[in-house]
Amino acid sequence: MNILAVDIGGTSIKMCLVDSKGQSSVFKEIDSEAMQGGQHLVDNLLKSIEATYSGFEAIGISTASQVNGEEGTIIYANENFPGYTGMNVKAIFEDKFGVPVKVENDVNAAALGEKYFGAGRNFKDFLCLTYGTGIGGAIVIDSTVYKGMNSCAGEFGHIMLHPGGEKCNCGCVGCYEMYGSTTALVRKALELDSKYDNGRKIFEGLDQGDTRLEKVLNDWVLEVAYGLVSLVHIFNPPAIIIGGGVMEQQKLVASVAAKVQELTISSFSDVQIIKATLGNKAGLLGAASLHLSK
Numbered sequence: 001m002n003i004l005a006v007d008i009g010g011t012s013i014k015m016c017l018v019d020s021k022g023q024s025s026v027f028k029e030i031d032s033e034a035m036q037g038g039q040h041l042v043d044n045l046l047k048s049i050e051a052t053y054s055g056f057e058a059i060g061i062s063t064a065s066q067v068n069g070e071e072g073t074i075i076y077a078n079e080n081f082p083g084y085t086g087m088n089v090k091a092i093f094e095d096k097f098g099v100p101v102k103v104e105n106d107v108n109a110a111a112l113g114e115k116y117f118g119a120g121r122n123f124k125d126f127l128c129l130t131y132g133t134g135i136g137g138a139i140v141i142d143s144t145v146y147k148g149m150n151s152c153a154g155e156f157g158h159i160m161l162h163p164g165g166e167k168c169n170c171g172c173v174g175c176y177e178m179y180g181s182t183t184a185l186v187r188k189a190l191e192l193d194s195k196y197d198n199g200r201k202i203f204e205g206l207d208q209g210d211t212r213l214e215k216v217l218n219d220w221v222l223e224v225a226y227g228l229v230s231l232v233h234i235f236n237p238p239a240i241i242i243g244g245g246v247m248e249q250q251k252l253v254a255s256v257a258a259k260v261q262e263l264t265i266s267s268f269s270d271v272q273i274i275k276a277t278l279g280n281k282a283g284l285l286g287a288a289s290l291h292l293s294k
C-alpha cells in the first residue's frame, strides 16, 4: 500500500510517501503557521498535498494535540494551535481525497512507528518515552496503543515524583518532566554556566572536560531512572523505548538503563531499556503505520 504520511508539529508539517515495508520517498516540509489557526493550517496542507502528491491509497496523520483516533477529531489543542480544537481532520481529508484517513496524537503515532519499523519490532508490549521540552509517553499493549477513556493515557511526564516540588505547566507540582526532561537538564546546567543553553552544548562541555557537569548529568540520570522504575513496577514490561534529542546518545541510554536495573525489584529487572531508532522520522513512519495496526 502506498500511504501518504503527514506529521503536523507546531513549527512545521512534514510529508512523504511510505510503502508497507516502511520505505519512504518524496519528502516535503512546509511551515505549519499554527498560530494563524487550525483552519489556515489545514487549508494550507490540503493545497500543498494537491500540488505534490497523487496516487496514494491512504493518508496517515500524526499531529500534536490530543486526538480522538476513532473519529479523527482534535479533542484538545494548546494555545499554539488556536481554533484547532474540535476540528474533524479525518472527515476533511477523506472528503477532499476520497481515501481512508487515520489521525493520531504524535507521541502515540511515534510509538507505533517504533513498533512497526523501529526499536519495538520484536515486542508486542512496551512503553515509549520521549524526553524533550516535556516527557511524552505511550503504552503499547498487544501491538496496539492503549489510550484510556479520553485518549489521554500515557502522560508519564506528570507522574508526581517530588510532592511539594517544582510547579508544572499542568497545574500540579513535582511532576516527572520538571526533573527528567531535557529542559530540566538544561535548567540545572544553566545554573553552572550561561553557555549551556541546550542539550548538545552540555554534552560538548562534558567531552571537553567540564567536570562540573558530571554531577548535573548524574543527578538528571537518577531523576530519569526514578520515573522509569515506577513504570517498570506498574507495567512489568519487556521493554521501554526511550528517545528524544539527548537520548540519541547510546551511552546516556546505557547509564539510564544501568540505574533502572539497580533500583528495580529483582523480579522485574530483566526489562530492556532501549534507544528509539527512528529519530525525527518517527512521526512520519508512525503516521503511515496507523494503516498497518489493528
Ligand SMILES: [Zn+2]
Pocket (backbone or CB within 6 Å): 157, 158, 168, 169, 170, 171, 172, 175
Ligand atoms: Zn505536570
